[in-house]
Amino acid sequence: MRERLARYLPCLEWARQYDREAAGKDGLAAVIVTLMLIPQSLAYAMLAGLPPVTGLYASILPLLAYTLFGTSRALAVGPVAVVSLMTAAALGPLFAAGSAEYAGAALLLAMLSGAMLLLMAVLRLGFLANFLSHPVISGFISASGILIALGQLKHILGIQASGEHAIELLQGLLLGLPATHLPTLAIGGSSLVFLFLVRNKLSGWLQAAGFTPRLAGNLSKAGPVVALLASVLAVSLLGLADAGVRVVGAVPTGLPAFSLPPLDLGLATQLLPAALLISLIGFVESVSVAQTLAAKRRQRIEPNQELIALGSANVAAALSGGFPVTGGFARSVVNFDAGAQTPLAGALTAVGIAITVLFFTPLFHNLPQAVLAATIIVAVLSLVDLGALKRTWRYSRQDAAAMVATMLGVLLVGVEAGILLGVGLSLLLFLWRTSQPHMAVVGQLPGSEHFRNIERFAVVESPKVLSVRVDESLYFPNARYLEDHIAALVSQHPEVEHLVLMCPAVNLIDASALESLEAISVRLKVGGIQLHLSEVKGPVMDRLRQSDFLEHFGGKVFISQFEALAELDPQTTHHALSLRRHGLAGSPLPLKPTVQESDSEKRP
Template structure:
């Protein structure tokens, strides 16, 4: 494996030029202005001295630039990970104490080592156990919990707790002791930050600034709030009036120090470190993939694990705490024009200069301003509308999302996410233990098979076609046995059962035993089991067993081939009615249509003009006919699926569309056009003579090479 696989910087570094440096430098300037207040605020959220947020924004950025694969991901302190850090350490040590800071560094070290180990062992898939509904519920609940937890700084009172039942009573009891000046500073900061977030860009554009410049300047709103607040505290001597400020901030770069090396403490922190690692990885990969896709780039999950691991290890030796990729900062970095991870290096240099030169000025920074910065930032994470959407789409996923949200709010961060993950896994097992199993029949006029309860299809009494829409493994093996037993008992004429395996990706040992049991029971009932549409990997599994030799049936390449061989009389009867090729014609409804077809046909002299004027040219033949040769510009929707496709595709549902249909010799296209007229389509033409007439006239045909599918 090439060294550049683990050090992506060797790849982009070779092509680095002055233009990239200019773009990265400008992006770094914007991100630095955004990161300074955020890093101070998120350190306070984590229960640490604010300066540790700056420390966590220097070496971690350099480490990620070496090992990370995302060109635009902005690494540093983030709200959710800061909350998880506080929830982990608050029960163990007093916030801000030397022991607390050392434990935070140890937590970062453990997170970094876990991420690096997962990278080396290629275990990034573990993060897939955090489903999107669970992550969404967790982030929304974390945003609410963080915002409520910061109210104490806005009010100038004391309160603590890991959840709402602990926080809210203390805040309510402390209301009489609200510090008026602190509240005023906090409310004004909130109002300014909220307005700057939503309105400042438009105002600056109205003053004549270019949109990009206005957007970048608007991102500096928190910096302006900090400058004004520091000046107000210093000039009005508000610290003496009781306004809580950041206080003395050490000047200069952090020295390299070891975190607390306590084996018992490390074992105690390990579960929390694993959760922080997974949550941070999921958040980083989500934003990294989104931004990479916009530039048609890719990120490598293994590199992201290693990059984030290196960043956290660097944080642990430089006085920091756990870090990850931040969504808002990464988007700003991308929008500002960052081209490579060198933007992160420039950002680290900017933070380093700030630590060396500006930290004495932070003494008079009110904690209420940092709290307002946090509240405005985290409320954008709260997405309660997604609860309604998820619940409407899937009750199981909605239940997992709600359980996660309520668990975080009412119990705590770690318990909430574990509850959500556990419930989502249980619901997954329950759902897959009762897979969807459909009796299918042939769609008239096609080689397709669909659910008999949803489509008007053709069935034969002697052949039962059954489609399984799930992999077969131990939780659902018995369910398949029971379902087949019920169906065979209710259909005494059945002599062949064809198990359509197009949706089966795996058959484990338990399911294989169940298939053997099904074969024996079917033989007792005088029924033979067959398989169709078995995927290659599943077929490889079956060949490694003795099932194919013992079950006595056949394995068909398609359900259509199974019907041709197992019900030949029915198949020949259907073919005798079809004029164009060996595909069943249509139902009795279509035979009636054939007698009353009144659709307008267009001959070759008018065809080209009609096709140019049409919104869609549709080839209603089967896919194999279409792939052999078709008229340029035509799309393929087989006759048997045409009404279904047009009814269920919103882009095709407009009844004013101008459509031109054709088939082999206009038989099918005329029937299809008449059916569309009954559905309300008024501008439908059928090409007289079909593709045979088109070809006979020497018109152009296309015969594309279609991709092969496994």
């Protein structure tokens, strides 16, 4: 009972061993993450088209929910750039940004994402995330980063511009350029430069000045808060708000009230696809960060439990005036580096944000939007990895094609269209790849009981028995190829009497492939050839016994290819065995070059 409870409430596990030392480390990590999270929360809320305070709301209850249910000891949950962009993309076409309907729809979106994650946990559907291949995710994140940065430039320039995709955004920026508001540009530009330097150089400078690497790293994390405070000071002292620098304005004080998303079934249906993509992308990103950090301390995370934890966090966001959240990459790394020992660091961060909401929101009135935009731009540009495209292209043209399709889709059409395009193309290419499994005609290695590809080794072939090895499971994507290929082989060997299909690499034969095997055996039989199988794996054999294939196909299932040949063509087999022997059974005689480039491209 206790164990079962602990499985669903991992906090029971670490809470038992919690001590003063852990508390100290968690506390320090929480302070650093809180300082980092305040500007990010405000900025990502703005990116999502919501009032800045909702970003703070989304950084309280969701963090507590993750503390209760999460299995990662270092994951820092909250608003993140990509999910905020997806939120804006889903809601933008439906409602005016800043309206009450927009904010309500954001709650509904968080609720739907949360419900979907919980449903995936219950139905064990986490495997759905596998649809998002790595090139698709990588392309999606890079393109999103570019799109977000383009969208924020107008705040830096202090101009009005709008647009959904990259070309519209660029046009808007170019048209608005003459109207650039110089005081805003001064603040935004200097924030950008400052934040870039803090992010990339400060830690090195501090270390050169004698600070320990850890302290230097922690100090440099406070950069965005310093920029925030400095800009608020500048705006207040110089009266820049009156000079036309757009500021955040009044931010309500006090903890978020309990809220319910609007129960609008039509709207929910409309938001469902976006919610599904948000939950999948959020889950994939979060688990990947959590895995990386857990491995550093040889800890484990439980992907299915992570679905529950992230689902609860989103439901919590929906109930407390937030918007969709997930685990953030940079933030989690900071949390880990700062020494977070348990998810309690997250709960302490939530307390930090709660204190901020209770006491410090008046501070943000004079915060320039340009500084938030600079925070976003610096954060997202680190997500853009165009080198990945080059590396992927070098490794596999097909994967690179999926990546390019995703990027172009995101940049030129839309966030969801990009993902769907990439996923569709990945699936197509995957099916195409597996539709032509590698199959080799094999012969006996002289002096051994081993069989190898006749195109790569000097082997003995039986004139009566055709031996074919399949290097892939047999299932619907390749069932028809199997039929075609065997038909072709047989027409090239009109004299054979038996065909032995060697199945050491066949891990599955599905109903389509079984049907194909039946068709093959019937077709061979009318042509005077008997089909046999060899080296069939245990689980595959168990399953075949549940069909009537074994009774009807008329052939035998041999333990080994050697045994098959010894029975079907003893003369050739024993002759081959008597030929010069090599030292070790099984060590091959590579007489032909291993593989040509073009061949490995065609038949991966």
